Amino acid sequence: MTRIDTRPALALKGISKHYGYVKALDDVDFHVAPGEIVSLLGDNGAGKSTLLKVMSGAHAPSEGTIEIEGKPVSRYNPSLASDLGVEMVYQDLSLVDGLDISTNLQLGREPLLPFPLSLFGFVDFRRMHAVSREQLGKLGVRTAPPERMVEMLSGGQRQVTAISRAAVRLFERGGGTILMDEPTAALGYEQTKMVEKLICRMAQAGFAIVLVTHNLPLCMDVSNRIVVLNRGRKVADVARADADHNRIVSWITGAATAA
Numbered sequence: 597m598t599r600i601d602t603r604p605a606l607a608l609k610g611i612s613k614h615y616g617y618v619k620a621l622d623d624v625d626f627h628v629a630p631g632e633i634v635s636l637l638g639d640n641g642a643g644k645s646t647l648l649k650v651m652s653g654a655h656a657p658s659e660g661t662i663e664i665e666g667k668p669v670s671r672y673n674p675s676l677a678s679d680l681g682v683e684m685v686y687q688d689l690s691l692v693d694g695l696d697i698s699t700n701l702q703l704g705r706e707p708l709l710p711f712p713l714s715l716f717g718f719v720d721f722r723r724m725h726a727v728s729r730e731q732l733g734k735l736g737v738r739t740a741p742p743e744r745m746v747e748m749l750s751g752g753q754r755q756v757t758a759i760s761r762a763a764v765r766l767f768e769r770g771g772g773t774i775l776m777d778e779p780t781a782a783l784g785y786e787q788t789k790m791v792e793k794l795i796c797r798m799a800q801a802g803f804a805i806v807l808v809t810h811n812l813p814l815c816m817d818v819s820n821r822i823v824v825l826n827r828g829r830k831v832a833d834v835a836r837a838d839a840d841h842n843r844i845v846s847w848i849t850g851a852a853t854a855a
């Protein structure tokens with residue numbers, strides 16, 4: 597059993613978000629602690645992706661505050677989030693199609709050939725592929741070979757690569773928060789199981805994990821806590837042990853609340 601730290605890795609307080617007339621989020625409090633897996637559930641349009649984008653710095657909230665490891669952040673954006681150890685895996689993936697898997701994994705941190713070739717920025721591809729193969733092995737990830745171009749990958753292989761990239765960064769940093777927007781939506785049975793294992797392994801390594809999903813069996817298997825949004829409001833925030841399938845469906849549909 598993973599020991600869950602009580603100090604949140606990431607905390608949101610009183611978050612509201614308006615898109616013109618649409619109130620996508622209404623006064624939402626949210627937190628996730630190191631080693632904890634929190635599933636964020638809700639029907640289409642409930643505000644899940646919006647809340648994740650606020651957590652990742654992609655969208656600024658209209659109201660409310662964000663704290664990372666206990667410290668309030670201002671002028672928050674995705675690059676600052678990444679520096680502070682918050683990595684997002686988007687619903688619409690953000691890999692570079694024209695590059696291979698290992699370059700996508702090491703983007704911005706590619707190993708260079710020895711001096712003097714390093715002066716010209718020549719990448720040591722052989723080393724990069726070997727490092728990537730080793731990293732994927734450590735993560736327990738089996739996907740296409742690291743030399744394969746991303747544009748040649750299936751939707752599932754891309755998804756696994758995107759999650760692996762965030763995981764690699766956090767393992768190198770030694771901790772942080774990973775935000776995943778429907779990571780298994782495009783996956784078959786075996787790759788869903790692989791991602792499930794990877795999520796659990798990251799939690800055991802002490803990462804804080806926020807998982808947006810419509811996959812209730814996955815949510816029931818991996819979550820420590822379940823948060824449900826309904827039309828932008830938080831309607832439930834309960835330990836996994838206090839949730840069952842029927843209660844979750846009633847929160848999602850708005851028939852009941854437990855917040």
Ligand SMILES: Nc1ncnc2c1ncn2[C@@H]1O[C@H](COP(=O)(O)OP(=O)(O)OP(=O)(O)O)[C@@H](O)[C@H]1O
Nearest residue numbers: 615618619620638639640641642643644645646647
């Ligand atoms: N960029 C945007 N501009 C305007 N409205 C937006 C924008 N992004 C989201 N919305 C609106 O905000 C609400 C919440 O959308 P959001 O994408 O967060 O839902 P979701 O819970 O992720 O849904 P799904 O399960 O379909 O992915 C919706 O009404 C949506 O139309």
Ligand SMILES: [Mg+2]
Nearest residue numbers: 644645646687
């Ligand atoms: Mg969404």
